[in-house]
Amino acid sequence: MASVLEIRDLYAGIEGQEILKGVNLTLRQGEIHALMGPNGSGKSTLAYIIMGHPHYEVYSGDILLDGESILEMAPDERARAGIFLAFQYPVAIPGVTVANFLRQAVSAVRGYTAQKDEEGPVGSNLIPMREFRKELTEAMQLVGIDPSFARRYLNDGFSGGEKKRMEILQLAMLRPKFAVLDETDSGLDIDAVRAVAEGVNRLVGPELGVLVITHYQRILNYIQPDRVHVMYDGRVVLSGGPELALQLEEKGYDWVRQQFGNAVKA
C-alpha cells in the first residue's frame, strides 16, 4: 500500500518567532506535488521541519507518516523511515569525497550503522564496497554525473548545477519514500534546470512521493506535478492542478498578496 506523509495544522517557527501558521498538506507515495510561494512565505522552514532540523520548534499540529507522528524522531531516524531533503543551499565538505559521503549516508539510512551495543558498533557498519560501487556507478549514470565526481570532495568547487545534481544523486542512492526538493532549480540556467529535472524524472514512480519546492514555474515545465500548492505567510492558501502554476507564472505573486495578505502582518 502507498505510504502517506501528512502535515496537519502545523504551527512552527524558530526562536519563538512563528513562521508556519497552520499548514495542511498531504502527499502520497507516487505523487508529485509542487509547493510554490513568494520568498519568505515559509517554504524552506516547512522543509527543515519535515526533516527535523533541531533549530526549529513545532508549537502545535503534527506530521504523520502512515498515521504515526514523526515529530519525536531525530533527523537520522526520519531518513531511515524514508524521508529525504535536498537542500536549497548544499554545503561543501572539503576532505570528504562524494563516494565516501554517499557510502556513509547509504549505510546509515539502510541500518548498517544501527548494529551497536554498549561497546560501540559491532562488525562492519558500512555497505560492502563492491555492492556500493555498483550502485554508485548505476546512479551516476542515471542522474547524468561523470564518474570522476566520485573522487572529488563533496560540493567543493562545484558549480550551482553540479551541487544540485549531487542532491539528486543522493536521492537516487538513498531511495526514500518521500523527497522534499527545496528550490533545486534556484540559481540555475535553463540547461541545468532541465538536467536536474531529467534526473528527478528518472527516479519518480509509484515508490516515490516528491514535494518540489519552487519560487518559479519553469522547473514544472519539465517535472509535471499532480498538485500545486501556494504558500503565503506560513499557510497553504491555494491548492490546485498544474494550471495553478501557469497562472502564477503569468500573474506573479502580487494577486496572492492582495487576496491573502491581511492587516495582522502590518
Ligand SMILES: Nc1ncnc2c1ncn2[C@@H]1O[C@H](COP(=O)(O)OP(=O)(O)O)[C@@H](O)[C@H]1O
Ligand atoms: N533562522 C531563522 N531565524 C529567524 N528567522 C528566520 C530563520 N529562517 C527563516 N526565518 C524567517 O522565516 C520566514 C520564512 O522563511 P523561509 O522559510 O526561508 O521562506 P521561503 O523558503 O519561502 O523563502 C522569513 O520571514 C524568514 O526571515
Ligand SMILES: [Mg+2]
Ligand atoms: Mg526557501
